[in-house]
Amino acid sequence: MSPLRKTWWTFIFLVLFGLALYLPFLGFKEFEGEEGRRVVVALEMLEKEDFLVPSILGKPYFMKPPLFNWVLAVAFKISGNFSEFTARLVSSLSAIITALFLSLIWMKVLKKEESLPFSGKEPPLWILLLPGLIYLTIPQVIDKALLAEIEAFYALLVTLSLYFWFYLFELKGKKDLAFFVAGCFSGLAILTKTFQALLFFYLPVILYFRKRQSLKLLYSRGHFLFVIGLLLVFGAWFIPVSLKVGFKPFLTAWLAEYSGATRIEGKLLSHLEVYTADAVLYFSPWLLLLLLWIKRENLEHLKSYPLLSRLGALSAFLFISAYFSHLLIPGARLRYLFPATSGLAFLSSLVFLLCPKILGFSPKKVFIFLISFLFLSKHAYTFYSNSKSPKYFPTVSSQLANYLSGEKVLYLCETPPPYLVYYLKYKYQVVEEMKYLETCKEIPSDIFVLVPRKEKLLNEVSLPSEVIPLKIRSNEYLLFKGG
Incomplete structure (x- = not known):
């Protein structure tokens, strides 16, 4: 099979797998949690034709910027309906697009690497599918892909920002363009969930530069272009909304939300439980595979592949920095570090690529078993929970x-x-x-x-x-x- 055909088969399989994983029963449950808020804001935008200031029953809603509401409004307009299925489909498609992008970056890195740990010139199909299928089946990704919530779309933008930067910076050598494109996507992420998005870019990139002894790049023209790209995108909404209602109400609401997250809600023990036991549950089984990186020989093996090693380092910095920065905030919820799941997908993919055996079995067999198990488990759980979900x-x-x-x-x-x-x-x-x-x-x-x-x-x-x-x-x- 030619490389081009193999690439297309990878994308087709990921799309079909994602649709088969997420779409059954997608619109069965009534809206829960914050889903209703996101949808009502989008519907009021269409009703009033006012897309600058989010509102609910005419009252301005300042807690979140409007980008996700715009996307929902577009989905409602195109589809001609505003059902639970349509609203949640936005999140499902966001997760699938993220998986496609991760697979694309993975293929570009494998193609650029001079030598690879498999026979033949081209990687087999199952290796190309690694990051995409792992991302789609992370339990927390499944959870967010089934909700008309911000998280899945937000994670897509954060992933595009960081890994487009990596692709252009490391594989193409276009450092200035890498920063500018990353700044534009970071601006979109801020328009989705405020300035928290910058943590998911700056923390891993600063640690990455420190590892490579390149911190001076933070004072380069490229970083200046990052800020320019961010301001151009964010300013496209910020300036007109400031002229209309002022920006102070938004800033006040965002700061109040940040300060609220730093307060201890309940006991500190429950917070630590969320970031230990719950984290293992929501990121397993892929999180457990990272224990294999404790072995020195596995790390040394990874270092023999320069580009894969850099991809692994950036992904580790993304996932670990996101985890510990939110662990230290007593009121932070586990979903706050959701955008870092793309880093987990790459780290787990490297385990399957480079470890000769996993628990005594071939990596391919373990991978197929885990994907099949998670696929069937999701559908069994969804069927059971929907059968117990009343319609009020x-x-x-x-x-x-x-x-x-x-x-x-x-x-x-x-x-x-x-x-x-x-x-x-x-x-x-x-x-x-x-x-x-x-x-x-x-x-x-x-x-x-x-x-x-x-x-x-x-x-x-x-x-x-x-x-x-x-x-x-x-x-x-x-x-x-x-x-």
Whole structure:
């Protein structure tokens, strides 16, 4: 098989495998966690044709920049629907594209390396598939690829930033261009999840330069071009939004989120448990393979391949620096280091490429077994969890439609969970508008109001004699008509 055909077969297999892994049951569950927030912001952008300032029910939402919402909005516009499947498909495709990119970089490095640890001039197909299939089957990647959340798309941008830089810097020798392109992708990553994205570039690159005794490159023209590329991309949104509403609300919200992450939430022991036991669970079995790098002979073997050694060093710096920098932040969640999973994929790939035996078996057999096991385990777990996942909103929406008797405006006393807005306003179209009341102490007559059943809030509200209790998931609400 020619190298070009083998490359195309690699890409085709990765796409088909990724679709088969992620798509079954993708739209079965109702939105959970932050999914509703991301989707409602995107839908309001399309509804109001205002793409600068994210908002929920007309209130500006400053906690996250808008790039992921733009991508969701484009997906909704192109597909013509805004279902759970469409929203989550964005994350699934982001993970698949990341896997394709990792495989492309891997193939470029293997092609450039002068000698390789396999017979023949060209690597076999299973070796070309290593980083892509490993990335797709990392349990945390599977988890994020099935959610309409920021993480999978964000990880794609961080991966493009760091490894495009490596490709242009090390393989092409175009140092200035490497920094500029990395800066542009870092700007996109900042537009997705704020300035935390810079940690995933600077920490591994600084450690990489230090290892190569090249820290002076941080003062080079290339690094200046990195900053220029970043500012050009970020400024394309930053300048117009500053002219419209000012940038202070965004900056204040972002700083508040950073400071909140540094506070201890619960016991320190639980934080350490998340970053030990949970980390092993979410990154296994691939994380456990890294123990083979403890053997000196394996490291010495890696050093005999200069480009692979550099790729391994950068990947190790990415994964390890991300892990320990977040371990030291008491309130940091494990998903914060998700973009570093691309480093884990490369490090695990090098194990299969360079270690002659893994637990006494050939690397190829171990690789095929692990991929098959993870593929089947994912589908078994998904089938089981979906069978136990109730659908609340068809029933709740029908109840509300009966109670509202054709009324298309629902008033609120406080911010509802965004998934509630999605299902009542957009998916089941029980109401056309949901509005906030300036005060709930005096309810205007002839309007329907939905109030969370909270003692503090209910003490301020004058409830009429006829009140309809509603339970939506674990939350209790009261629906009544003013008057």
